[in-house]
Amino acid sequence: MQCAFRFSIQPASSGSSETARCRLLEQMVGQECENFRVPADACTACLQHSGGQSLHGHPVFPSMLLQISETALENATQQGTLTPEKERRLNGVFNTAMEALTTSPRQIQPSATPSCDVILCAHESNERLHAAIVSILEQEGVVPFLHLVDTGDASRTFNEFSGRWNVRRHRQPSGTSTLAAVHELIESMSTSLIAIQPADGISTSDRLARSINQLESEGAEIFAAQVFTKTSALIPMQTKETLTTDETLTDENSRQLNPATLVFRRCSFVDMGGIAGVENELVSFVERAHRQQRRITISPEALIELLPKTASFPSITVSPIQSGDILPDSESGKGFPAVPVxxxxxxxxxxxxxxxxxxxxxxxxxxxxxxxxxxxxxxxxxxxxxxxxxxxxxxxxxxxxxxxxxxxxxxxxxxxxxxxxxxxxxxxxxxxxxxxxxxxxxxxxxxxxxxxxxxxxxxxxxxxxxxxxxxxxxxxxxxxxxxxxxxxxxxxxxxxxxxxxxxxxxxxxxxxxxxxxxxxxxxxxxxxxxxxxxxxxxxxxxxxxxxxxxxxxxxxxxxxxxxxxxxxxxxxxxxxxxxxxxxxxxxxxxxxxxxxxxxxxxxxxxxxxxxxx
The missing domain is CATH 3.90.550.10 (Spore Coat Polysaccharide Biosynthesis Protein SpsA; Chain A)
Incomplete structure (x- = not known):
């Protein structure tokens, strides 16, 4: 049997078949495992597999990887060599193998053109507001349902878009926050996704399409991207990140996101109880979601142009979850009126x-x-x-x-x-x-x-x-x-x-x-x-x-x-x-x-x- 990874072969004997250690498996768990041996028939099945290098669909390798990760974890525990870094690595290998065993890499094509509710709150009319609205209505590959929320005197600009089938106007003169408007209008939404659009921001023509694609591709609940100005692009990360648990972040790699770019699932907002009734609702929303270990995905791409000195949407720092963190009651969602069931x-x-x-x-x-x-x-x-x-x-x-x-x-x-x-x-x-x-x-x-x-x-x-x-x-x-x-x-x-x-x-x-x-x-x-x-x-x-x-x-x-x-x-x-x-x-x-x-x-x-x- 010609395999570059087989070594330490033990010939078959009465009552047992030939076995060998696998150098590739041991490389993947990062340590030697003398007590983990692979039967010859499993090696044969691995060599005969012609499905490429992906774990998905492989007849034996994911199962072997799952077992050796458990063996390596047990060995390191018994030998007293299990460090937090090694434990994270072995758990990661275990999860990768389990995913390969329980899922299949088929491509799920959207059954229809995606759609998304977009919330835009404005206090006054100006040319920038007009451009912001147009940037949403001209999105490519997505059907936007735009909610124009007048929190002051934005009617002159809003009037220009009256009669559009996918534009709805709302009046909230109290100057409510953008997320408070989402909370109040939740039953008026048309889709399962909600996007924030700043009144002074210009979305790229593919903003919603890219946001929804990444959100759904990664099974995330909240999406955020980068912003840019006419003079410089603000792209602090070079790769996309998905934030889920404390294993994703360390003290040295906290991530910043701009809430002007948020796209999130409507049901996640409901499950969190909506707004928390605090001063900065957007910051609270993201922090609560992260502490609840909801999946947040951040794109390195800049998808909204903001004014150089805009102060409407301060960035949010998403820090690691510390052991013992407790979500304060003041940050819990306010909830919604009960409906009969x-x-x-x-x-x-x-x-x-x-x-x-x-x-x-x-x-x-x-x-x-x-x-x-x-x-x-x-x-x-x-x-x-x-x-x-x-x-x-x-x-x-x-x-x-x-x-x-x-x-x-x-x-x-x-x-x-x-x-x-x-x-x-x-x-x-x-x-x-x-x-x-x-x-x-x-x-x-x-x-x-x-x-x-x-x-x-x-x-x-x-x-x-x-x-x-x-x-x-x-x-x-x-x-x-x-x-x-x-x-x-x-x-x-x-x-x-x-x-x-x-x-x-x-x-x-x-x-x-x-x-x-x-x-x-x-x-x-x-x-x-x-x-x-x-x-x-x-x-x-x-x-x-x-x-x-x-x-x-x-x-x-x-x-x-x-x-x-x-x-x-x-x-x-x-x-x-x-x-x-x-x-x-x-x-x-x-x-x-x-x-x-x-x-x-x-x-x-x-x-x-x-x-x-």
Missing amino acids: EVDVVLPFHGHLDYVDQALEGLLNQERCKLVIHLIDDASPEDTTDFLRHWSKHCDIRTYRNRENIGQFQSFNNVVRYFETPLCAVQDADDISLPNRLWWAGQMLHYSDADVFGATVELFGDEHVIRPIFTSTEPRVLEPRVKIRRSFFPLRGRHGYFLENPTAVFRVDMFKMLGGFADFGDRLMNRASIDSEFQQRLLFHGTRFAISREVLVKYRVHPESATQDTQSGWGTAARTKAGQILDARVSIFERGPFDPRAFGSLGRYQNVTERFE
Whole structure:
């Protein structure tokens, strides 16, 4: 076997195959690992791979890299040589390998021309204001919806743009700040993105297109760029930066950004509670977002021309997050007026009535919302007649029984015809919803004008989980479970699971329009990847998401969960086949416009589910 990286080869012996150390793997983790050896068949698969140098899609290397990073971390800990720098490097290698295992480098093409709400506050009319407005209306590759906010006497200039279909005028004579105007006008927005436009700034013709492209390519929540004047360009950085956690910044590399260039997600603004009611709202907004570890991406490009001595938008220094930092109450968002929330919740179960009782308790303890619970016995192995009869007496619970075990997703589809409210929510039978889950989902969907909501889960139960693997030949290795898992904004160029399905809430009309959950033709394959397929169908169709960082569901870790059991869990044949179907469907979605209902299975198993009276 000719490989420049193989060394220290141990020949095969009785009961074991040939193994070797890999110089490339050890170079990537930055240390020797004498106790990590690669089987010969893995080396052969690596040599035969013809997919280029990318980790994505490689048959064995990401898995090997994941394992050696863990081994190196354990070795350094035991030897007392683990420094903070080495730990950051090994964690970075681990995350890179995990990303390669769980995502694929497909390019997600926008389903339509992007659009963006733009807020411009002005106190007086002048030629510079006119030029600023024109620079937004003449943006290339993006449809701007421009909100002109008169905080003084800017009507003369604003009158010149009256009658434009994408220009809306607002009057706020109190001289409100730009972000306060966003807060007040949040329900008047048309899109899922919001941009700040200074009254004395001239945006480049591609400002919004570049901003949105970088924001969506990196799955960020806030974008900022550089500014320039007619005499000099102010570009303090030579490469783009994404600020997320304390690992991104050190005391020596704090970053400055100019809030005149901000573009951010509408739902992130809502999730943060809007403005904080402090003197400099823009500074507060960015600092709060950074302390909450929201992803902020900064471009090295100068996209707005400002006057040389403008004082409207002082730069913001984004410093490292210090351990023990606590967000002051004074910097918390003021929030928005509560809107009424009504939601149908679907709770299918197959045995484990003790778990179901806890799930029901969590739902019945929901605060500030009206809910209808659809409790479905999905052909449990034990007799559930008394259980269903007991819960059927509750005024907010509707009970059903499946004649055969069809799984949670088809069970969900089957009760859509019985929904009584505009929203519907997933409730896994082994999880527990926290009291504010459905109320907060309703607020986010309303103020973000979104169709799908997802949030964060807190894990409890078993202390260890099976590490993600994707073939039956890989060993099932246990690793400590994480404390929380967050939904996140999908990165352009990746496909996979990005929204924690146990927290999902949908608009019913949207769910019906997309044809409901899919059917892969097998209950176990459905259990493995149907939620991922639905998320990709939503994404490529251009559906709006509202993602929250709030912890709203307690996710139970146990051996019979979808990712951990021996029938649909990591490395099983069912999950492998489901992944192949998912890849095939994403390939179809990538080609261009498609009919999403054709890929759903709403009503396909309608005759299986019967009302239990």
